[in-house]
Amino acid sequence: DIVLTQTPLSSPVTLGQSASISCRSSQSLVYSNGDTYLSWLQQRPGQPPRLLIYEVSKRFSGVPDRFSGSGAGTDFTLKISRVEAEDVGVYYCMQTTQSTWTFGQGTKVEIK
Amino acid sequence: QVQLQQSGPRLVKPSQTLSLTCAISGDSVSSNSAVWNWIRQSPSRGLEWLGRTYFRSKWYFEYAASVKSRITVSPDTSKNQFSLHLNSVTPEDTAVYYCAREGGNWYPDSWGQGSLVTVSS
Numbered sequence: 447d448i449v450l451t452q453t454p455l456s457s458p459v460t461l462g463q464s465a466s467i468s469c470r471s472s473q474s475l476v477y478s479n480g481d482t483y484l485s486w487l488q489q490r491p492g493q494p495p496r497l498l499i500y501e502v503s504k505r506f507s508g509v510p511d512r513f514s515g516s517g518a519g520t521d522f523t524l525k526i527s528r529v530e531a532e533d534v535g536v537y538y539c540m541q542t543t544q545s546t547w548t549f550g551q552g553t554k555v556e557i558k
Numbered sequence: 559q560v561q562l563q564q565s566g567p568r569l570v571k572p573s574q575t576l577s578l579t580c581a582i583s584g585d586s587v588s589s590n591s592a593v594w595n596w597i598r599q600s601p602s603r604g605l606e607w608l609g610r611t612y613f614r615s616k617w618y619f620e621y622a623a624s625v626k627s628r629i630t631v632s633p634d635t636s637k638n639q640f641s642l643h644l645n646s647v648t649p650e651d652t653a654v655y656y657c658a659r660e661g662g663n664w665y666p667d668s669w670g671q672g673s674l675v676t677v678s679s
Contacts, residue, residue, distance in 0.1 A: 447623075483664045494656055494669040495605070506667065538605060542664045546622055547597075547607035 448472055450539050452550035458558045459529045467553045469539035471520040476543070483542040486515055486524045489552075490535040498537075499524065531557060560584040562657050562670035570651075570677050576644040579634075580657030580670050587633045587640055588613045591662030596631060596642045599672075600653035610660075611640055647677045 449472040459465040467486075475482045484502050487495040497506045499515035502522060512527045526533055534557060539550040566578035578596075585592055593612040599605050609621040609631040621629050630643040644651060657670040 481664075485665045494672050495666075496669070497665055497667055500663070500665040506665075540605070540666075542660070542666075545620055547595075549605035549607075551604050 447546050448475070448541050448544055448548050450541060450548055450550040452537075452539060452553050454553060455551065456554045456556070458556050459526075460558050461531065462528055465526045465529055465533075465555055467524045467537055467539075467555075469517075469522045469524070469550050471522075471541060474519050475522075475541050476519065482518065484515075484517070484522050485540050485542065486513075487538045487540060487549075488533075488535050489538065490532075495538065526555070529555070529557070560659055560661070560668040562659065562668055564655070564657055564670040564673045566673060566675070568673065568675055570647055570675060571679050572648055572677055573646055576642070576647050576651060576655075576675055576677070578642045578655055578657075578673055578675070579639050580641070581637070581639040582659075583638075585659065585661075587611075587638050588635050589662075590614060593660040593662070594631070594633070594640045595658045595660060595666065597656045597658055597666075598653040599656065602650075603653070606653075608642070608644075649677050651675070652677045 451470045453468045457465050475484050486499040489495045503515040514525050536552040561583045563581045570576045595610040596608040611631045628645050633640045654672045654674050658666040659668040661667045
């Protein structure tokens with residue numbers, strides 16, 4: 447199975463500042479059709495995960511443009527600009543390129 | 559808008575079968591584009607995909623290697639829902655279980671509310 451490794455595991459951030467989370471894959475996430483199926487999820491305390499970004503950089507419906515994704519191949523980044531209090535939670539990268547979906551271990555974003 | 563509502567026992571004894579149901583509204587379990595998944599989350603294992611079912615002229619079932627010998631995911635077209643059955647459970651199967659829909663676009667766009675299932679005698 448593909449292993450996804452996130453860094454950092456914890457990210458204290460000041461309100462209004464930016465946070466970046468890295469996700470590195472053990473193998474390329476480019477599918478045979480040329481697309482890359484790397485998504486980012488947000489999980490607020492006590493809630494199920496929520497889709498933020500799919501196919502590396504596409505924002506899901508209703509997701510603020512403060513969230514952006516980038517990367518290619520095996521290295522990906524989620525950036526949260528102008529962090530707000532509601533952004534507190536754990537962020538996960540996940541891959542659906544292979545039929546066995548796998549997830550990163552999560553990065554906890556908290557306010558300083 | 560798709561909504562997924564989970565139900566089932568929250569306490570299961572070791573060696574018994576864990577069973578959960580995910581009721582679907584806003585889509586059909588027999589959809590020719592959607593895929594219906596079960597995922598669990600625990601402190602020790604993180605988020606772990608368990609299995610899926612989908613209909614493409616016939617029913618398909620795919621399972622994670624880690625649980626393949628113990629899991630069944632089954633659709634119920636009469637009730638528009640799908641279920642998870644995990645047998646021979648141990649305390650290591652204690653987790654929050656989620657159902658999730660992949661809407662044909664390679665990402666899980668709808669999630670159930672989660673069910674904390676504890677395996678204990």
